[in-house]
Amino acid sequence: MTDxxxxxxxxxxxxxxxxxxxHGGRTFAIYRSPDDEYFATDGLCTxxxxxxxxxxxxxxxxxxxxxxxxxxxxxGAAKGAPVCLNLRTYPVKxxxxxVYLQIG
Amino acid sequence: MDAGMVIIGxxxxxxxxxxxxxxxxxxxxxxxxxxxAHLPYERPPLSKEAIVGADVPVAKTILTAERVAxxxxxxxxxxxxxxxxxxxxxxxxxxxxxxxxxxLLLATGxxxxxxxxxxxxxxxxxxxxxxxxxxxxxxxTPGSRVVIVGGGFIGLELxxxxxxxxxAVTVLxxxxxxxxxxxxxxxxxxxxxxxxxxxxxIACGEGIAAIRDDGxxxxxxxxxxxxxxxxxxxxxxxxxxxxxAESAGLAIDNGIxxxxxxxxxxxxxxxxxxxxxxxxxxYGGRRVRLEAWRNAxxxxxxxxxxxxxxxxxxxxxxxFWSDQYEFSLxxxxxxxxxxxxxxxxxxxxxxILFHLAADGQLxxxxxxxxxxxxxxxxxxxxxxxxxQARPDPSELTSSDVKLKKLLAA
Numbered sequence: 001m002t003d004x005x006x007x008x009x010x011x012x013x014x015x016x017x018x019x020x021x022x023h024g025g026r027t028f029a030i031y032r033s034p035d036d037e038y039f040a041t042d043g044l045c046t047x048x049x050x051x052x053x054x055x056x057x058x059x060x061x062x063x064x065x066x067x068x069x070x071x072x073x074x075x076g077a078a079k080g081a082p083v084c085l086n087l088r089t090y091p092v093k094x095x096x097x098x099v100y101l102q103i104g
Numbered sequence: 105m106d107a108g109m110v111i112i113g114x115x116x117x118x119x120x121x122x123x124x125x126x127x128x129x130x131x132x133x134x135x136x137x138x139x140x141a142h143l144p145y146e147r148p149p150l151s152k153e154a155i156v157g158a159d160v161p162v163a164k165t166i167l168t169a170e171r172v173a174x175x176x177x178x179x180x181x182x183x184x185x186x187x188x189x190x191x192x193x194x195x196x197x198x199x200x201x202x203x204x205x206x207x208l209l210l211a212t213g214x215x216x217x218x219x220x221x222x223x224x225x226x227x228x229x230x231x232x233x234x235x236x237x238x239x240x241x242x243x244x245t246p247g248s249r250v251v252i253v254g255g256g257f258i259g260l261e262l263x264x265x266x267x268x269x270x271x272a273v274t275v276l277x278x279x280x281x282x283x284x285x286x287x288x289x290x291x292x293x294x295x296x297x298x299x300x301x302x303x304x305x306i307a308c309g310e311g312i313a314a315i316r317d318d319g320x321x322x323x324x325x326x327x328x329x330x331x332x333x334x335x336x337x338x339x340x341x342x343x344x345x346x347x348x349a350e351s352a353g354l355a356i357d358n359g360i361x362x363x364x365x366x367x368x369x370x371x372x373x374x375x376x377x378x379x380x381x382x383x384x385x386x387y388g389g390r391r392v393r394l395e396a397w398r399n400a401x402x403x404x405x406x407x408x409x410x411x412x413x414x415x416x417x418x419x420x421x422x423x424f425w426s427d428q429y430e431f432s433l434x435x436x437x438x439x440x441x442x443x444x445x446x447x448x449x450x451x452x453x454x455x456i457l458f459h460l461a462a463d464g465q466l467x468x469x470x471x472x473x474x475x476x477x478x479x480x481x482x483x484x485x486x487x488x489x490x491x492q493a494r495p496d497p498s499e500l501t502s503s504d505v506k507l508k509k510l511l512a513a
Contacts, residue, residue: 016508054476056483065479066425066432068398081120081401082146082166 004100020053046085107204108133113211117377117404119144119166124408150237155265188352207411214342214378222315243335246270251333255282259339264428359393364417376403436486437468464494
């Protein structure tokens with residue numbers, strides 16, 4: 001079993017936005033969707049290792065700040081050139097106003 | 105029967121087009137002709153990672169050999185197309201072979217403008233290809249003296265990379281300031297200061313009288329100053345490759361002239377990327393030519409779909425980026441015709457300049473800052489530009505107002 005890691009407060013992320021979360025030498029991106037759900041993926045774009053948290057969230061898409069590689073942050077699916085590798089996603093739960101990640 | 109699709113030029117644009125043809129269901133023959141031996145690869149790293157990386161670089165391929173094989177694309181490398189027979193609908197290669205086409209895409213790109221004063225050689229280099237980057241990298245050693253002719257993006261990115269490798273760097277720019285073409289003066293000044301802080305000498309307004317290469321290169325300036333160098337790299341812009349199109353009788357206008365659907369004056373021949381000029385609807389149909397990675401990628405994919413009959417208009421907003429040291433610059437749109445500019449400060453030294461037309465239309469956004477500090481707002485600005493929005497200038501300048509809100513307005 002893997003532990004849940006406390007990442008941030010629920011209010012630390014605006015709706016339809018993303019923040020960066022570093023833990024144990026790894027970097028993640030945590031998203032809050034327009035319908036107020038929380039999601040998490042690896043923090044770096046699969047194209048050129050750029051931090052996705054500097055990118056733009058539109059609906060369920062995160063766009064890399066560098067070359068506009070696009071991913072569905074709910075599923076990790078790459079949405080076309082220049083990205084072809086999917087992002088890894090992680091389970092997220094909300095408890096007492098805190099966001100927890102299971103990063104295994 | 106279907107003679108197939110032929111793509112001349114195997115760079116970003118041609119490579120993306122070949123893939124896009126398959127992605128959109130085309131199952132006939134595809135031939136991709138490239139002058140270089142390499143499979144299509146990304147050029148942006150050539151002035152950056154390929155120079156500074158600790159290991160000898162490998163080309164960042166768009167299409168691996170496996171993918172080419174899986175997709176059934178015939179890649180014809182180290183090969184040159186020498187003539188197009190429009191009546192017979194075929195392309196003749198330098199080796200005498202003729203390839204029949206149903207639709208043809210010209211993705212011939214651009215080549216560096218040559219400096220007539222200098223003969224290219226091992227110590228006088230240009231940067232366009234992966235092999236060029238390897239040759240430049242080999243001569244950049246700690247303490248080597250490098251002179252870069254031209255304070256444009258290629259030259260400045262290379263200057264930053266050369267500093268990271270410990271070379272002494274001088275940039276010579278004939279214009280009164282660096283980045284004269286397409287970059288606002290305030291942003292160019294930030295870039296200039298960044299280079300000065302990193303020990304690069306930038307001399308603007310300096311004409312070159314002569315360049316001599318007799319072991320060491322000696323550059324004599326118009327003001328009689330002589331600079332000695334181990335390596336000179338010339339980056340004074342690029343010219344579209346149009347000779348093949350021209351000899352086939354296609355319309356040329358600052359590049360191969362295409363319509364909004366990337367079709368040349370021959371309905372069976374398309375052109376895309378650095379080699380073509382096209383009308384941009386958001387700026388009233390003004391004809392432009394772009395030398396940019398994203399444009400090459402988007403137009404390659406769009407041309408492929410139109411070769412299959414999709415009839416799509418190219419509507420993308422021009423977008424460009426440059427990385428130098430730990431800073432990144434991004435520009436969306438074109439500032440030409442602007443009557444005013446406003447500035448938005450994002451903290452940490454990052455800022456964006458918005459250029460507006462007299463009627464309030466947002467024409468462009470140019471930003472610079474550490475890391476990707478400006479990326480999100482530039483992307484939002486790009487969407488505002490695409491909508492031909494007329495945002496309130498006071499809201500653009502206030503970093504308390506989220507640009508996303510303006511988009512929703």
